Amino acid sequence: MASVKVDCVVKARALIGEGPVWEESERSLLFVDIYGRKIHRWHPDTDRTQSMETGNMVGFAVPRRSGGYVAGIGRSIVAVDWSTRTTTSMAEVDEDKGNTRLNDGKVDPYGRLFAGTMAIEERPAELERHQGSLYSVTSDLTVTKHLDKVDISNGMDWSLDHRTFFYIDSLALTIDAFDYDSDLGLIGNRRVVYRMEEGEGLPDGMAIDVKGHLWVACYNGGRVINIDPAVGVRLQTVSLPVKKTTSCCFGGPDYCDLYVTSASLGLNESERRDQPLAGSIFKVSGLGVKGRPAQSFSG
Numbered sequence: 001m002a003s004v005k006v007d008c009v010v011k012a013r014a015l016i017g018e019g020p021v022w023e024e025s026e027r028s029l030l031f032v033d034i035y036g037r038k039i040h041r042w043h044p045d046t047d048r049t050q051s052m053e054t055g056n057m058v059g060f061a062v063p064r065r066s067g068g069y070v071a072g073i074g075r076s077i078v079a080v081d082w083s084t085r086t087t088t089s090m091a092e093v094d095e096d097k098g099n100t101r102l103n104d105g106k107v108d109p110y111g112r113l114f115a116g117t118m119a120i121e122e123r124p125a126e127l128e129r130h131q132g133s134l135y136s137v138t139s140d141l142t143v144t145k146h147l148d149k150v151d152i153s154n155g156m157d158w159s160l161d162h163r164t165f166f167y168i169d170s171l172a173l174t175i176d177a178f179d180y181d182s183d184l185g186l187i188g189n190r191r192v193v194y195r196m197e198e199g200e201g202l203p204d205g206m207a208i209d210v211k212g213h214l215w216v217a218c219y220n221g222g223r224v225i226n227i228d229p230a231v232g233v234r235l236q237t238v239s240l241p242v243k244k245t246t247s248c249c250f251g252g253p254d255y256c257d258l259y260v261t262s263a264s265l266g267l268n269e270s271e272r273r274d275q276p277l278a279g280s281i282f283k284v285s286g287l288g289v290k291g292r293p294a295q296s297f298s299g
Contacts, residue, residue, distance in 0.1 A: 250291020
């Protein structure tokens with residue numbers, strides 16, 4: 001761990017920065033500010049950030065194979081035309097509820113979008129429980145519900161052989177695994193692979209490296225933890241200078257850097273003084289491991 005370096009690369013002051021995705025074609029980092037209602041794209045070569053307003057809370061944005069992005073805005077899955085900064089609705093979820101919103105989303109190795117919902121928070125991480133669900137959306141825009149009674153649908157990723165789906169419902173304080181049917185895009189046989197320890201905070205966004213190990217951002221824990229899901233052991237901890245770490249992804253040259261988002265929403269005046277970089281994005285280098293490119297939605 002002596003060679004690990006943490007740098008603040010985007011002083012975003014995001015209310016809740018989430019869902020970072022490295023775009024190799026643009027050599028840029030895509031991320032959202034949920035309560036700031038914006039999608040951002042940061043170019044490290046120029047240190048320039050482009051942004052667009054979303055008009056409602058935005059949980060995630062991911063690349064789309066046909067161009068542009070797909071985002072979760074409110075309870076809508078929308079296509080994003082970055083050149084015009086406009087959106088077009090593609091699908092709706094949680095249509096029987098009025099108090100939920102989309103949170104984290106990620107594309108599986110076959111181009112399906114998985115996206116989850118949660119109740120709209122009264123205060124950060126304080127909300128009506130069991131209101132969320134987990135959905136998938138296929139290329140023909142078929143929506144399938146996989147889970148209900150979720151508290152805060154959050155981090156997800158797939159094992160290297162695509163046979164396991166990893167998933168986080170934050171208030172359960174666990175990282176879970178499911179068997180994954182890659183032909184049908186179905187999940188089953190849920191089990192816990194890691195249970196959060198005292199002081200680690202809430203598990204939030206997640207990424208996987210080329211060794212099959214998980215990197216989990218810990219909300220209210222000020223860290224990212226590295227988990228071996230095969231044995232349920234924490235391998236290492238990366239501490240950040242902010243408490244509300246929210247999500248992470250690999251990117252940069254050869255996917256050797258870990259980008260970590262954070263939040264400033266919910267901090268009191270004293271905490272803001274103590275954490276002047278809250279809401280920023282950090283680059284963690286020197287981890288000695290690489291990540292994998294993000295998948296693009298096929299619809």
